[in-house]
Amino acid sequence: MNLKGKKKYLVVLGMLLSFFCSAQEASSSDESMFNQFQELSSTDEKLNFFFNAEDLYRENSTYDWLELITINLNAAIKNDDQEDLKRFQLMQARIFYDLGDYDKSLAINKELFEQIDDLDIYLSSKLLDLMDDNYGKLGMYPEQIDTRKKQRELGIMESVPFYDIYSNLGMYRRAMDDYIAYEKKNIEEDDYFGQAEYYNNLGNFLRLDGSTPTALGRYKKAKGFIDVFLDNVTRKKSKKVHEEAELLKGVIEGNIGKCHVDLKQYEDAIPYLEKSIKRIKENTTRGYSSEITENSLAISECFLQLRNYSKATDYLSDDLRTYTTDNLLQKNRLLAMYYEMTEDFKNSNYYLRKNIRVRDSISENESQLRQQQLSTVMIQDLKLSQDLLAEQKLALEKQKNENLAMDKRNSLVLISLLFTLLGFAGLVYAYLKSIKNQRLIAEQKYIIENSLVEKDSLLKEIHHRVKNNLQMVSSLLSLQTKNTRSKAAIEALEEGKSRVKAMALIHQKLYQNEDLSVIEMQSYIESLINSVQSVYKKGGHNINITVDAEGVELDIDRAIPFGLMLNELVSNSFKYAFPHGDENGKIYIHIRKTGDQEGFFEYSDNGVGLPVDTEERASTSMGIRLMNRLANQLQTTLNIDRNLDDGVRYWFNFK
Incomplete structure (x- = not known):
């Protein structure tokens, strides 16, 4: 099946899927999804139901589903039914992902990927989506890029986004630029929910990059859009859509509160954080979430700064779950601050030492691995851009050859009509010469544009190296400071290091910008x-x-x-x-x-x-x-x- 046929197949399959899901929902609203799944006759119907059902684990746990899928998988192995085997393996991989066992899920994905040429476009799409999610969770960003390139090759994705990968690697400005280029064009002006998500994500990139005042403006814009969406009574909204909108509003309110904390505006932050925690708890079935943890830590810091210790300890309770290392470090820092303020220096030192142990437990190789991943991602990004340019060049060459062939045919026609159209020969000659000049101009323009791209890349590399050299100078000044006992000399070296950093920052901003001139x-x-x-x-x-x-x-x-x-x-x-x-x-x-x-x-x-x-x-x-x-x-x-x-x-x- 060619690419065009695969796309048609995917569209038709999607329409059938929508009809199927609607029919199932209407016919068995009181029957559990677990029983509905078992009553389906074909494996394709089970696959569609499994990947498109809402809140699959509402009545039965993840382990119940794993046991059921494993029974079906063993039956497919016993019957030597390779097509059913692939579909149940994909469902099993999805359950392991939902359980958080990403390595096991990825191992099944890789086994299926070896047979991807034999899979239909729908199964390939689900497989590659799941592989992308697993690589993202495991921090395997180069492999994640390869997966997206495969999706593009199969026609599942038109272009390959990198903004989430750049963000995970700490390149927040680059991530924001890629996100704007990829997502802005897909959002309609009257899509207030989409606009709210868009500006909330922009605020996240800016806040992580340290531009808190600018991020606060983006979050407030996002809140305005979600308020308009919720207040619009002319557009009907299902219960699920309304809950998702309320949940997004809670996340945005939490982000506004965290911005006020970063700006040390603690009294302004508390109302936003309290409303956020309440709204997220009311509109999510996931129990505790990472947003609740982050907001609880932020509001605890507010109450500590305002010397309201009882409120602070309410949010720093032992049952507050920490989802990331940063959450754990922040919680320990706040506990150390609380005990120091209450003059319990023994416990304060305990949590400070605990943070030191957590930091020490993080391998030094992690930063090196992150640098290697960043380098690989940048190379992949550059290679992808080069591949796109090569494709465009081939298309231009093909068009050029077609134009040349058309010119030859026109020349033959003109020669055959030459004796009867001598009066128009001068006009025809001028016309052909004009076309030739236009082609020459277009080719020269193409060469110049390629040269400018190459020079921009070289200039960015120069700024990057200058920045690195200035950072080396700054490091040398720091080493000299440690070996100097004179207070005046130390102050002079520190001032020199600060000035070097100011110049290095200029070059860093230049090579991170698309426009190298400003x-x-x-x-x-x-x-x-x-x-x-x-x-x-x-x-x-x-x-x-x-x-x-x-x-x-x-x-x-x-x-x-x-x-x-x-x-x-x-x-x-x-x-x-x-x-x-x-x-x-x-x-x-x-x-x-x-x-x-x-x-x-x-x-x-x-x-x-x-x-x-x-x-x-x-x-x-x-x-x-x-x-x-x-x-x-x-x-x-x-x-x-x-x-x-x-x-x-x-x-x-x-x-």
Whole structure:
């Protein structure tokens, strides 16, 4: 059966399946699905019922189904019925997946995959979907990509998405870009449920990438869409659809609450987290879920920060299940914080040591494996892109050959009519020459575009290597710091390391961007602040930092001076602006474009301000001299407002 025939077969099978499921639901609403399955006569009907029934394990447990499928499987082996054997093996593999035994499920999948050329398109589709799920659970991302490529080859998928794999590997910005390119075009404007899911996922990528304020905006947009969907009484919704919408709303509310926690807005976070936990429990049959665990840990942190210990311990109860290592580490951290606040230092130390043991138990090879997987995924991604380009090139070559053949036929016709159409010869000659020129232009354009793609790849590699070299310089400075006893030397080395990191971050943002010519300043400044905070571990974490640079993009010649200047200003604020504590500290960073080629920069804090002898120190302070030189590179002058009631303000216009 060719690909076109397989697609028709899949469509027809889907229609029959829908009719079959509807008929079964209408005829036996009171009969358990377990009994309905056993009463079906053919194995294909059982396969369709098994993979398309809703809440299969409602009346009977997973182990009951495993025993039933195993009995049918043994009967197929006894009767030597290879077709029934394949179908019951696939059902058995699905049950092992639902039990969480992914290795056993995958072993059955691999055995069936060896016979995939003999399977029909429907069975192949279910097999490859299950293999994809198993590889994802086991973190076998290169194999997951191979599975999706096979789905594309069989016509099951039109294109191969990578955003979930990139996200699992920690490349959240790349995952978001791939997700937007793959999913945005498939969502209709009036699909409010789909829009809510879309913006919630965008918020997840941004929050994991550290852009919490931007993520909060996406989550609030998602909540607006799901509220519209639930409030729309003109469109009928089944009970299942309504429960799914309520569940999604609970997840979104939890994400909004976690953003407020990240922003240290604990009183704002608590109502969202409480509503989220309640809504998820009311609308899921899975009992405890990972979302409930995450929200419980987040709300516990809020109550701890607000010194409401009884509420905090309610959410940190012993029966709170932790689904991931991160959940466990966070729970232990919060318990250690609680015991430290209540001056039970013995228990506090116990949970801190417990976290150390958990971290130590994670193999060092895991990070190396993650790097290898990332490298393999990137190579697979590049190879897939090259394959798509090769296919397009072959299609263009085929079209070109067809055009050439058509030209030859036209030439023969023109020659045969030459003696009767001499009066039109000049026009025909000009027409043919025009077509030839257009082809030459198209071919040259194709060559130029390929050259630009290759140069972009090389430029990204250069930025990546420059970033790696700067990170090596930063590591060398760190080693030198450990071997230096002079406090002044250590501070100088730390400042140098911070400046190197600021430049490395520029190159990192460049090679992660699709557009290599500019840097999006909002994301860069947020990442730079996180980098500076990691250097000054004892200060700066309670300062309210506002960054207003949304939509501003700068080229590398202007971004590097900006980054180094911001590094100096933020470092000075952390070190000197708040000597009595930074609980009420505020920093405001503002960049805007005032014209096509002009802009305005402003930096201010509400600290103790500049000392009286600032102008005298300017000639000897490396930081002030560096900022003045950086301003000169931007063809401007750094202005300082010293006569404020509190704090200091720096500003300048730039081109």
